[in-house]
Amino acid sequence: EPEVTQTPSHQVTQMGQEVILRCVPISNHLYFYWYRQILGQKVEFLVSFYNNEISEKSEIFDDQFSVERPDGSNFTLKIRSTKLEDSAMYFCASSSGGNEQFFGPGTRLTVL
C-alpha cells in the first residue's frame, strides 16, 4: 500500500540554525501539506501546496518557513532560523484531490 514517508525521523538542531524536513508524498498525489504538533497539543495546519505554489497557509507559517518541491518526488519544509518554540512533530500529508489526506509518520524536531 502506498504511503507518505518522511526523513529524518528525529532532527536535533541548535537555535538559529536552518533545518530542512523532507517528505515523499504518495506518487500520484497532487496536493501536499505540512502540519505540526507540539507535544501534548493538537495537530495544526501549516501550509498546503498545489501546482508548484502555496495554496493556503496559516498564521504559523511566517517568513521563517518555506516549502519546495525540488523534483518530482520530494516535498520539503525549510525553517530558516529555528526557535525553541519550533520544537514539535512535523507531519507531511498528501491527497489526490479528494478530501482525504494521508499522513506520514512525522519528523520530531528538537531545537536546543
Place this chain on the structure above:
Amino acid sequence: GESVGLHLPTLSVQEGDNSIINCAYSNSASDYFIWYKQESGKGPQFIIDIRSNMDKRQGQRVTVLLNKTVKHLSLQIAATQPGDSAVYFCAADNAGNMLTFGGGTRLMVKP
C-alpha cells in the same frame, strides 16, 4: 474561522464494549469531517469521514454521526479492542485544502 473541540480528554472502556468519542465544531460552513487515529510515535491515520450532506456513515466497526444542527459529530467504535487504544482526533475541512483538528481524546481499552 474554525475551531474544533473534543468533549473528553480521556475515555476508558472495557474490551468488548462500545466506545463513543464526541467532537464539536464551530464553523457551520465546514462541509467535510474526518476522524483520525494516532498511535504513539505515528502520524494520524484516517479512520472514517463524512460529508455535510449526510448524518451517518458506517465503516468496519466504526460509525460516524453528524448533527449539523448542534454542530456535533461522534465516532462510535463497536466491540472495542486493545488495538483501538490511541488518541482520536476529529478534523473539519471547509476549504477543501486545510484541516482543523480537535484536541484529541485518548481511548484506553482495559482487557
